[in-house]
Amino acid sequence: MDINGFGFYKSKAISLDVYFAVNHMKERLLIMQAKDVCRIAIGGAGIMGTSIAQIFAKYGYSVVLYDIVTKSIENGKKLIAINQETAIAEGEIKPEDSKELLDRISFSMDPKCFSNADFVIEAIVEDMKVKHDFWFQVSEIVPTGAILTTNTSGLSITEIAKAVKKPERFAGMHWVNPPHIVPLVEVICGEKTDLAAAETIAEVAIKIGKKPVMVKKDAQGFILNRLQFCILREAMHIVESGIAGIEDVDAVMKYGLGMRYACLGPFEIADLGGLDTFYSIASYLFADLSDMKEPPKMFSDLIDQQFYGTKSGRGFYDYSNGKAEKVIEKRDKDFIKIANCLYKSTGRK
Numbered sequence: 372m373d374i375n376g377f378g379f380y381k382s383k384a385i386s387l388d389v390y391f392a393v394n395h396m397k398e399r400l401l402i403m404q405a406k407d408v409c410r411i412a413i414g415g416a417g418i419m420g421t422s423i424a425q426i427f428a429k430y431g432y433s434v435v436l437y438d439i440v441t442k443s444i445e446n447g448k449k450l451i452a453i454n455q456e457t458a459i460a461e462g463e464i465k466p467e468d469s470k471e472l473l474d475r476i477s478f479s480m481d482p483k484c485f486s487n488a489d490f491v492i493e494a495i496v497e498d499m500k501v502k503h504d505f506w507f508q509v510s511e512i513v514p515t516g517a518i519l520t521t522n523t524s525g526l527s528i529t530e531i532a533k534a535v536k537k538p539e540r541f542a543g544m545h546w547v548n549p550p551h552i553v554p555l556v557e558v559i560c561g562e563k564t565d566l567a568a569a570e571t572i573a574e575v576a577i578k579i580g581k582k583p584v585m586v587k588k589d590a591q592g593f594i595l596n597r598l599q600f601c602i603l604r605e606a607m608h609i610v611e612s613g614i615a616g617i618e619d620v621d622a623v624m625k626y627g628l629g630m631r632y633a634c635l636g637p638f639e640i641a642d643l644g645g646l647d648t649f650y651s652i653a654s655y656l657f658a659d660l661s662d663m664k665e666p667p668k669m670f671s672d673l674i675d676q677q678f679y680g681t682k683s684g685r686g687f688y689d690y691s692n693g694k695a696e697k698v699i700e701k702r703d704k705d706f707i708k709i710a711n712c713l714y715k716s717t718g719r720k
């Protein structure tokens with residue numbers, strides 16, 4: 372075992388009283404530390420992969436984006452160009468720095484691009500079989516101590532890890548769309564994840580200006596998607612029950628709850644609102660809320676017609692004829708304003 376290797380934990384000096392500990396370490400995989408992470412390899416040049424690539428490149432990391440579909444690589448380049456134009460227009464980055472950022476990102480369709488990666492992020496389709504095939508191949512190619520992460524939205528980390536060689540270096544690293552702007556990253560350990568790997572992931576996230584949270588249990592959906600899908604389920608229930616239309620539901624989130632949630636969590640909001648009042652409301656309202664176990668018809672109808680949202684030109688709303696690009700641009704501009712206002716200028720924790 373090469374304990375002097377680049378980026379690995381250094382072995383402790385051997386003495387009799389640490390004999391067993393050292394022996395144990397010989398068995399233990401040496402896991403890369405955050406300070407030694409330089410080369411990032413991302414699987415999947417889609418919505419998330421391209422955005423994650425930009426935040427790493429912004430902080431000086433070299434990034435390779437790997438995909439198996441030529442069109443995805445072309446679309447990925449287009450998405451990055453849109454994001455960078457917006458960032459320049461908003462004064463977030465100087466044109467010359469944006470150019471340098473772009474120079475740090477390369478694209479590849481050759482899995483060998485993972486062979487010198489320090490840190491891998493898998494952001495391919497949300498399908499266990501596809502993820503297993505990916506990890507089976509890639510975890511054989513990467514250097515032994517590399518950190519391996521999946522951006523799954525909520526599949527079991529332990530289950531994905533079954534295809535990973537040396538799963539102690541593998542964990543969930545769940546980003547929020549668009550990752551180059553939104554600060555949260557959830558770090559999720561699977562049953563076999565070494566805590567040292569989770570710590571490296573959290574430290575790397577901090578180094579690129581993110582706010583990592585540790586998810587204590589590998590529960591489906593982690594924290595963010597359990598909350599998000601609770602809201603989406605109720606939003607669709609409200610529309611299907613005729614209580615309100617989709618524009619009004621979106622308006623309630625944007626102009627009411629969304630503004631609160633940019634500053635406060637649900638527990639903080641309840642404390643500020645008064646727990647006696649919130650308890651009374653919970654007592655009559657919980658029973659009336661949706662507890663449906665399957666995606667509702669209004670959702671499956673869209674899927675049947677291959678209406679997947681901005682990426683296909685139609686979702687709950689219409690995004691044809693260049694509307695998708697405008698929506699993405701507006702979202703990025705709005706998010707940059709919020710991020711600057713709440714996190715950058717005030718240094719808010």
Ligand SMILES: NC(=O)c1ccc[n+]([C@@H]2O[C@H](COP(=O)([O-])OP(=O)(O)OC[C@H]3O[C@@H](n4cnc5c(N)ncnc54)[C@H](O)[C@@H]3O)[C@@H](O)[C@H]2O)c1
Pocket residue numbers: 414415416417418419420437438439440443444493494495496497498501505522523524525545546547548
């Ligand atoms: N979109 C979101 O809001 C969001 C947020 C958080 C997490 N995620 C998760 O991130 C992952 C990616 O989501 P996305 O929205 O970027 O999807 P996407 O459809 O935009 O991109 C997926 C990309 O993966 C590529 N791909 C498929 N199989 C591959 C393989 N074997 N090797 C390499 N590339 C492959 C596809 O060609 C495509 O470019 C999913 O697990 C998703 O659940 C998505």
